[in-house]
Amino acid sequence: MKIKLLFLLFNILFINISAQDYIFGKVATEENIELPDVIVINIRTDERVTTNRDGHFMILARVGDELRFVKTGYERFNKRVSPENVSSPLNISLIRSVETIEEVEVKKSLTGDLKMDSKTVGSPKKVEKLRNEIDRYIVQKSDPRVLASKPGEFVQPKGQGFSIGSPKNKWDDVDLTNYLTESLGEEYFTDLQLDKAEINYFIRYALVGFERKKILKYGYLSNQDMMRFQRAVLSRIASYRAPKTKK
Numbered sequence: 001m002k003i004k005l006l007f008l009l010f011n012i013l014f015i016n017i018s019a020q021d022y023i024f025g026k027v028a029t030e031e032n033i034e035l036p037d038v039i040v041i042n043i044r045t046d047e048r049v050t051t052n053r054d055g056h057f058m059i060l061a062r063v064g065d066e067l068r069f070v071k072t073g074y075e076r077f078n079k080r081v082s083p084e085n086v087s088s089p090l091n092i093s094l095i096r097s098v099e100t101i102e103e104v105e106v107k108k109s110l111t112g113d114l115k116m117d118s119k120t121v122g123s124p125k126k127v128e129k130l131r132n133e134i135d136r137y138i139v140q141k142s143d144p145r146v147l148a149s150k151p152g153e154f155v156q157p158k159g160q161g162f163s164i165g166s167p168k169n170k171w172d173d174v175d176l177t178n179y180l181t182e183s184l185g186e187e188y189f190t191d192l193q194l195d196k197a198e199i200n201y202f203i204r205y206a207l208v209g210f211e212r213k214k215i216l217k218y219g220y221l222s223n224q225d226m227m228r229f230q231r232a233v234l235s236r237i238a239s240y241r242a243p244k245t246k247k
Contacts, residue, residue: 020062023081025090027055027069035094037227039070039234041191043078050234070191072184072226073097170219176212177203179221180229192237205240206232 027038034055041048042059043066051057061067061081067090069077074094081090171179177200181189189199210232215221221229 020060021086022058023061023067023085023090024058025056025085025092027051027057027071027092027094029074030093030095032093035071035074037071037230038074038094039191039230041068041070042066043068046193048234050231068191069094070188072230073223076187169216171216173204173207173216175219176207176215176221183221183226184230192233193241202237202240206236 027035027040029035034053036051036053036055038051038055038057039048040051040057040059042061045060045065047060049057049059059067063081063083063086065081067079067081069079069092071094073096075097077092077094079090079092180203181199186196186199189202190196194202206229210229212225215225
């Protein structure tokens with residue numbers, strides 16, 4: 001009888017431990033501003049959800065699971081689910097990533113003393129000598145025979161000229177792929193269970209059907225464009241992982 005009772009208690013305890021619940025919560029900035037499009041990952045089950053425009057999310061988890069919160073421009077944050085998180089909402093605050101500032105060269109200001117300022121501002125003697133030699137070379141007239149075309153060479157006719165086709169884009173897809181890899185970081189893609197060797201291939205896969213004419217034209221990716229790309233990643237990762245059927 002005692003053995004049966006212990007076995008029953010063990011089963012009840014095991015069911016309670018392994019049971020999953022929906023964890024509700026909200027993600028905001030340090031200033032308590034709601035953060036949309038934050039990726040919430042259950043590390044144990046690899047389930048992924050995204051916060052809505054008010055920063056709210058809902059994900060299946062159990063006590064002891066570790067949740068990871070990821071968003072471009074913010075530091076990644078991990079939170080282990082406690083019993084209190086099952087019965088009450090989970091509030092998460094993300095901290096902005098520290099951006100490095102370019103080094104600024106501080107130049108010595110003028111003192112008003114001509115002798116001292118000439119040493120600070122004036123060019124070295126070697127630089128001045130080179131400039132003088134270049135100036136003398138430029139003012140010299142070229143021999144017309146040097147610039148004349150050789151027999152059989154094509155000579156461009158003089159005129160205002162013309163342009164063919166549209167202006168060249170500042171970026172191509174390779175530039176965009178490199179920018180996305182650098183901005184999001186390799187860990188963002190490895191969290192999606194992608195190997196490092198296939199990150200670039202998957203980015204090109206996610207860019208199929210992704211509107212990017214202005215991005216390539218101006219060589220600039222706005223925060224809205226980055227959010228669009230992240231949504232494209234989440235919508236296409238499942239089809240990318242799906243096994244390819246043989247014809």
